[in-house]
Amino acid sequence: MTPDQYAQAVRAALADHPERDELLEDLDEHLAEIAAETDQPLESRLGPPEAYAEELAAAYGERPQRVRRRRVDPRGWAVGAHTRLMAQAPYRSFAGFLPELRPGWWVLRGYLLAMVLLMVTDNGGLVPGDVVGWVVVAVAVWASVWFGRRSGRGRRAGRVVEITANALAVIALMAGLDLAASAGDRTQVAVARPEVWVRNASSDGVYNIKPYAKDGTPLTDVYLYDQDGNPLITHPERYGHTVDRSCGEPILNRYPLPLIDERAVPRDHRGMPSPAPSVCPAPGPAATPAATPDPAVTVRPVPSDTPAPSPARSR
Amino acid sequence: MDSSQLLKGVLDLAVLAVLKERDGYGYDVVRRLREAGLDGVGDASVYGTLRRLFKAGALTSYVVASDEGPHRKYYGLNDVGRGMYASSARTWAEFSATMASLLKEAE
Numbered sequence A: 001m002t003p004d005q006y007a008q009a010v011r012a013a014l015a016d017h018p019e020r021d022e023l024l025e026d027l028d029e030h031l032a033e034i035a036a037e038t039d040q041p042l043e044s045r046l047g048p049p050e051a052y053a054e055e056l057a058a059a060y061g062e063r064p065q066r067v068r069r070r071r072v073d074p075r076g077w078a079v080g081a082h083t084r085l086m087a088q089a090p091y092r093s094f095a096g097f098l099p100e101l102r103p104g105w106w107v108l109r110g111y112l113l114a115m116v117l118l119m120v121t122d123n124g125g126l127v128p129g130d131v132v133g134w135v136v137v138a139v140a141v142w143a144s145v146w147f148g149r150r151s152g153r154g155r156r157a158g159r160v161v162e163i164t165a166n167a168l169a170v171i172a173l174m175a176g177l178d179l180a181a182s183a184g185d186r187t188q189v190a191v192a193r194p195e196v197w198v199r200n201a202s203s204d205g206v207y208n209i210k211p212y213a214k215d216g217t218p219l220t221d222v223y224l225y226d227q228d229g230n231p232l233i234t235h236p237e238r239y240g241h242t243v244d245r246s247c248g249e250p251i252l253n254r255y256p257l258p259l260i261d262e263r264a265v266p267r268d269h270r271g272m273p274s275p276a277p278s279v280c281p282a283p284g285p286a287a288t289p290a291a292t293p294d295p296a297v298t299v300r301p302v303p304s305d306t307p308a309p310s311p312a313r314s315r
Numbered sequence B: 001m002d003s004s005q006l007l008k009g010v011l012d013l014a015v016l017a018v019l020k021e022r023d024g025y026g027y028d029v030v031r032r033l034r035e036a037g038l039d040g041v042g043d044a045s046v047y048g049t050l051r052r053l054f055k056a057g058a059l060t061s062y063v064v065a066s067d068e069g070p071h072r073k074y075y076g077l078n079d080v081g082r083g084m085y086a087s088s089a090r091t092w093a094e095f096s097a098t099m100a101s102l103l104k105e106a107e
Helices: A003-013 A027-037 A042-046 A049-060 A065-070 A074-085 A089-120 A131-150 A156-192 A260-264 B003-021 B026-035 B043-055 B079-106
Strands: B059-064 B072-077
Touching: A003 A027, A003 A042, A003 A049, A003 A074, A027 A042, A027 B026, A027 B043, A027 B072, A042 A049, A042 B043, A049 A074, A049 B043, A074 A089, A089 A131, A089 A156, A131 A156, B003 B026, B003 B043, B003 B072, B003 B079, B026 B043, B026 B072, B043 B059, B043 B072, B072 B079
Parallel strands: none
Antiparallel strands: B059 B072
16 A cells, blocks of 8 residues: 555545544655655554554544544445555456446436336336336436436535435345345246146046946046045146037036047047047036946846946957 | 553653654654654554644644655644643653652552
């Protein structure tokens, strides 16, 4: 740190001292004297500028040291830190690059403030929802850039407005990021939420259920429920099949479901019969499953009490 | 006992004593105090004390151009400073005599 930089940091640290100028009148000469005597850096010789400033103020009097120590001076601290960091080349290039980002910040600031405005009028979000919103954004961006270009030769009121606008924009940015992040979370939750599907361990997916009686008779209009009494639902649409709604909205837990493509192809790939009801079922849920016997079974008379074998399976 | 705590109370007198001997600029005063044996004296403390004594009207100051280095602001005692030195020195002499006899009795 050169004597100039050190003196600047000391001045910054004493920014709120009522007699700073008197106190530091010949600080520059004094520091130059010390620097001239030795090659040792000023910081290692005198300690950090903030501590030097504190000792100086304590020796000068006027203020009790304790008060000085407790008073938080963020601006002085920031200036001091900046001065010390400027000695580092990476920080220097970073600080040199920052002004080039300024116009970008003006645009972003305008956008953020416009979104705050739209949020207040209950029209907000991350992107404007309509033409009015985009117009507001355009006007705000223009105003922000105009204000940014003319600040710097600013009066005090202008500085206050600028600081307020920047702070508000930063808050809006944080809130917007938070909103975007939580929106992302919500989407994931919706995708991840387990739906109560019928699953089958031995096949890739279940989109229809074909119940059979003990003797191999295909059953129709079988209502299926889970242990809690909730209807068991399959989702044929997810497997590329369509529920036949020609008879009106079918009851989705009445199996087998009438599927359009299954009617066209009566047998599925396993060669199993597809017993879809040939007539539209009576509306309203039936309390008990009604087994419609296979025609192959019913045409045969049952002469005795012994149950008929299962001819449907014998082909 | 930390001598730097004691030094705080008598730094004014020490600075006045150095300047009574002959005028000096800030860093010169620091150096002469250290050469006199006050190793713990802080640069900022001496500089702050000089500025306070100057503000209190005890010191005169004048700038001397220097060929090899920066311009030097010299400080020297004026009448007020000399009076301040005399009364402080008397106070210190009495105080240290009291302390010395106290310590002697305790032995």
